[in-house]
Amino acid sequence: MxxxxxxxxxxxxxxxxxxxxxxxxxxxxxxxxxxxxxxxxxxxxxxxxxxxxxxxxxxxxxxxxxxxxxxxxxxxxxxxxxxxxxxxxxxxxTPWIWRVQPDATVRAHTGAPAGVPTAALLDEEGRLYLVTPLGVGLVHSQDVALAAEALEQGRWGLAEPAGVRADELPQRYGxxxxxxxxxxxxxxxx
Known part of the structure; x- marks a missing residue:
């Protein structure tokens, strides 16, 4: 602040x-x-x-x-x-919108570094979310390809994205x- x-x-x-x-x-x-x-x-x-x-x-x-x-x-x-x-x-x-960089680092819409994702989620509309030390956030639509590439290459050490309903996110992630x-x-x- x-x-x-x-x-x-x-x-x-x-x-x-x-x-x-x-x-x-x-x-x-x-x-x-x-x-x-x-x-x-x-x-x-x-x-x-x-x-x-x-x-x-x-x-x-x-x-x-x-x-x-x-x-x-x-x-x-x-x-x-x-x-x-x-x-x-x-x-x-979500409270965070993630921007995925070409080197697979993740930054928030505020510019803050998000840290290494700990989980990936895919909702019923095909939107991709990442859970990071900052919290849960939606991957910016322009960066979904970079995130998919990072996931496929194992750059974050994550499994396939888990399914989630978008309306469950607020309760699940507070x-x-x-x-x-x-x-x-x-x-x-x-």
């Missing part, structure tokens, strides 16, 4: 959390979801549309800042710590795809 973020947290410790305004898609792109995008539907899954995605963030400095301050809370909800405010992230797939939906359900039950 950036030092400036830690200082802001210390100065303003009780800023309310933000839900629904930031999304991470299947290709590791960040999306800003204004009120109109949120009103158009969920970020991902049933009812999602191009309008509900919002606007793709393209500012390299902002994207790098988000990546350096991206982490999960104790309930597996991923967030970006924006100064004193925690901005929870809506996930289209992450929440929609903190906004969870927060809304929690406040409705009070």
């Amino acid at each position: 950036d030092a400036i973020v830690k200082a802001a947290l210390a100065k303003w410790p009780n800023v309310p959390h933000c839900y629904g305004w930031l999304g991470l898609d299947e290709r590791g792109r960040w999306w800003m979801r204004d009120a109109a995008a949120q009103a158009a539907g969920p970020f991902a899954g049933p009812g999602a549309s191009a309008a509900s995605r919002g606007a793709e963030l393209r500012h390299e400095g902002l994207i790098a800042f988000i990546g350096r301050n991206y982490e999960a809370d104790a309930e597996g909800q991923w967030f970006f710590q924006n100064g004193p405010q925690r901005v929870y992230v809506e996930l289209a797939a 992450f929440e795809r929609s903190p906004a939906r969870r927060a809304s359900a929690s406040s409705a039950s009070r």
Whole structure:
């Protein structure tokens, strides 16, 4: 976490959390979801549309800042710590999107090294996931061929990918795809 973020947290410790305004898609792109995008539907899954995605963030400095301050809370909800405010992230797939390099190293969409994969998973739609020391992540669609080659050559020492249902991943690997939906359900039950 950036030092400036830690200082802001210390100065303003009780800023309310933000839900629904930031999304991470299947290709590791960040999306800003204004009120109109949120009103158009969920970020991902049933009812999602191009309008509900919002606007793709393209500012390299902002994207790098988000990546350096991206982490999960104790309930597996991923967030970006924006100064004193925690901005929870809506996930289209998994908290990590992996970029496989030609030398078979794996990096996260944030640029962080993922470490050596410990398992490979293939879902019902043929999407490839890797489990690494950072956690579970979807392999970027442009890197599936590199990942398949690394698996075939035994570069990670893994067996064939195990089958998995995509909807089982959050429970199995302890992450929440929609903190906004969870927060809304929690406040409705009070």
